[in-house]
Amino acid sequence: MSLVPMTELLKKAQQGHYAVGAFNCNNMEIVQAIVAAAEAEKSPVIIQASQGAIKYAGIEYISTLTQLAAEKASVPVALHLDHGTSFAQVVQCVRNGFSSVMIDGSKLPLEENIALTNKVIEVAHSIGVSVEAELGKIGGTEDDISVSERDTLFTDPSDAERFVREAKVDALAIAIGTAHGQYKGVPKLDFERLKEIRKRVDTPIVLHGSSGVPEEAIREAISLGVCKVNIDTNIREAFVAAARQVMEQNPNEIDPRKMLGPAREATIAIIRGKIQIFGSSGKA
Known part of the structure; x- marks a missing residue:
């Protein structure tokens, strides 16, 4: 099947009380692994591309x-821009499918966040492309986007209510204690804040920085x-660890397929485990 809008997947997830996994890709093997894992679990899936x-x-x-x-998959797949930084970049992604x-x-x-989001919505929704926005700052580093721990701000529930009222986004990423990258300790999520946001907002909610969250x-x-x-x-951890193991065990190996193949299999395994946790297995 062809790519589907993320909205289609998240509406069903909201109704069914499960979550759809959004997995970042960097190369062919990871794209293959994401879809293979979704196929094995019979789950919808979102493939993301970061900066x-x-x-x-x-x-x-x-x-x-x-x-x-x-096109080759039997499960619904969405292709999503993760942390778009400008209107121009969003338009470029839309033009590229x-x-x-x-x-x-x-x-x-x-006010500026709402205005920028509405500008994107006007273009994206006109051709059936879903739009996610973010309110509050999520700590850590996501490629070229970095927020220091002292500047991390959790999402204000009243701001979230106003945001979705004035910008009709399809999904809202909120900050409740997660962080991008590897955690220094065990993250503690602010569930009371999440409950309050959920009371005020019916828009599907997104949790970023979920690797390492118990x-x-x-x-x-x-x-x-x-x-x-x-x-x-x-x-990244699973992919690199598997490739590194091959190189350590066979230091004279020169066939990249012998390294990337096991890395792809390790990636499939980690993604299948996440899909099971998210409750989307069998929901395709």
Whole structure:
């Protein structure tokens, strides 16, 4: 099947009280692994491209690889821009076939974030492309986007209510204690804040920086209304660890397929585990 809008997946997730996994890709093997894992679990899936992925692989390669994977898949697949930084970049992704985009105006004042988001919505919704926005700052580093711990701000529930009232986004990423990258300790999520936001906002809620969050915390967040869970760091860890093991065991190996093949299999395994936690197995 062809790529589907993210909205289609998240509406069903919200109704079914589960979450759809959004997994970041950087190369062909990871794209293949994401779709293979979704196929094995019979789960809908979102493939994401971050700033770093676009810079490394090129937007045309990512789009073409994902569209081919989606066409061959029996499960619904969305292609999503993760943390879009500008209106121009969003337009570029839309032109290259992305079925969903995120505009990250979280560093802007609330009014400016709303205005930028509405500008993106006007273009994206006119051709059926979903839009995610972010309110509040999520700590850590996501490729070229970094927020220091002292500047991390949790999402204000009243701001969230106003945001979705004035900008009709398809999904809203909120800050409740997660962080991008590897955690220094065990993250503690602000579930009371999530409950209050859920009371005020009916828009599907997104949890960024979910690698390293304990399984029970992820399940709790989903039970309280999170419909999309982003995973990147765990994928990198599994992929690199498997490739490194081959190189350490066979230092004279020169066939990249002997390294990337096991890395792809390790990635499939980690993604299948996440899908099971998110509750989307069998929901395709």
